[in-house]
Amino acid sequence: MWRGDAMGGELQWSALPEARQAAAVGDFGTLLRVARTAARLTLAEAGQRCGYSAATLSRIERGRQRLTDVTVLRRLAAIFDIPPELFGLTDMNGPAIHQSAPPIDKVRGKAARREVGEDSVRRREVLGGLAGLVGSTLAGSTPAPTPPDRVVASLEDILLGHCPPPNRPIDPDWLRTMLTHAWSDFRACRYTRLSARLPQLVSAATASHSLTTEGQRPSAAATLARTYHLTTQVLVKLHEDGMAWSAMDRARHAAREADDPLLYAETARMTAIVLRRTRHGQRAQQTLIDAAQDLDESTRLRSPQQVAAYGRLLATAAYTAALTDRRDTARELLQEADEAGRRNGDRGEFADVDVMLYRISVARVLNDFGAAVQYARELRPDQLGTVERRARYWEDYALALHGRGAYTESFRALLAAERIAPQEVRYRPWAQHLTVALLNADRRQALPDLRNFAVRIGTPL
Structure with a gap:
């Protein structure tokens, strides 16, 4: 039990720098996320415990929906075993949420005599109370x-x-x-x-x-x-x-x-992405490989669109393999994707420059930050066909530079991403997380514009 561990010393997860920093600045959403992941709960599982949907809980954790109501904070602290002082709560023994609840022995004595009508009234009161708690979080001070x-x-x-x-x-x-x-x-x-x-x-x-x-x-x-x-x-x-x-x-x-074979292929790619994000990496990998083989057998890759779909499947499979540190598999799949990209030349939505974009991503997730930076410098972002791809380039480049400790250059890459895709930086979690990491690393304030940038994109300070 977490409470038992807490009595002998500080909870392990609450000693993490991320938790300490979040508590210091009042970032309750991050505290909630760290506590949830320490308990190995998915968003859906945690949402069932506290009465929120997974989407709402995700918004709370990302700071998009503020936690300001003391009653709600007390309830979440009790549910997720969060030390109350981290939420700025000094008295968890104050009045209970349901103050009129009778002693437990009286409840047991009356249980046999309770009528169905009383049960329904009680259920409405409980649900109404929970709705009120959620409403108090959503209303008033919520941005x-x-x-x-x-x-x-x-x-x-x-x-x-x-x-x-x-x-x-x-x-x-x-x-x-x-x-x-x-x-x-x-x-x-x-x-x-x-x-x-x-x-x-x-x-x-x-x-x-x-x-x-x-x-x-x-x-x-x-x-x-x-x-x-x-x-x-x-x-x-x-x-x-x-x-x-x-x-x-x-x-x-x-x-x-x-x-439609092309729809099958893209649907398989979307399926694999969701699978790997929900900790089903091996199933995601097999889904992509099977889909690439099926597309090849059913179409013989006669059109540029079919070649592009085949290449995207293999490149996504390479990235998926890299996430589980299967380096050789990732490199082999990237090589196959590269051949498909070269077949397409500069036609369609997948070409050799798109393969290079995946090379940067694969190297970064394998923690080969030097290789990722080298690949990024070999690719001109204006070669990429869409703003979304160019934003992905600057994301990987900025994260790889941060991984190498090149914080000034990482910040410059982040600014470049903001210039071409301001809403990508303003609303995507990666940019918010990288900004917080740069703020934590910049103790000597060598990046004088960083705090202004953080405020501009809405990063909680």
Whole structure:
């Protein structure tokens, strides 16, 4: 038990520098995340304990939703065995949340005589109390939700069926145009615009698929699958893994109905990404390899689009292997992906420069920071076709430089990412985490603009 350990000394996780720093600055979301991961709980499991959805708990942990209510803090401290002083609570023995609760012996004495009506009243009171606790966190002092928070909340309602889709026919051409615009927003890292567009798109694509005639269903299913591909990518970027799993599963069902090899391949890639983020790395690896073999056998890779899909599968498999330190496998898969990229030349969405981008990522996650920096310097970011890819380049470059201890250069790379994709830096977790790491490392204040940058992108100080 954590409490028993605490009596003999400080809890191990609370002695971590990350926990101490978070407690010092009042970053309760980070404290909650460290306590949750120390208990080996997923967001979904932890959410079940405290009555939050995984998405809401994720927003709290990332500091997007502030914890200010003392009653809520006491409740979370008790549930997750967080020392109350870390939450700034000096008295955990004050009035209980339910002050009118009778002594336990009286409850037992009355249990046999309790009527069904009394049970239902009690349940309503308990649920009402929990709703009030959640509401007190969401209201009043809580900052206005950011665009990522808004899109997550809206998608959560849609995926859970709280927002039924329109019951009228949807114009397929209008829907495809909307999907094209949404993908353009994603590739340009325009998350504010995407947050307004994507929930409506998911709802409309769902309605179109359910209301279409039998002959049009494959086309509607293909549009729905591509919509859920985009949704999955957005949720993965925001670290909403539980919701990404749901979106990925819906993409799989739609792709199966559309019966398109390219959709199968991209759906398998999305599936593998979600699998590896939820600690199923071996299954993710096998999914990617199987999908690449199936695509090769079914199409013989006759078109640039098929070659590009094949290359993306292998490059994603290489990155997946690197995450589990399978270096030789990662390098072999990258070599195969490179051959596919060279076959495509500068055509399509996957070429040799995209393989080089994966080389940087693979080297970084293998902690070969010197190699990652070298690869990054060999690649000009303007060679990459989209803002999203260029932002990914600067992300890997900045993180690799930080890994080498080159903090000034890492900060410059972070500024470069902000210049080309300000919303990527403002709203993505990697940029926030790197900024905090740079602040912690910059004890001599050699980076005078760093604190101003942290404030500009909304990093909790």
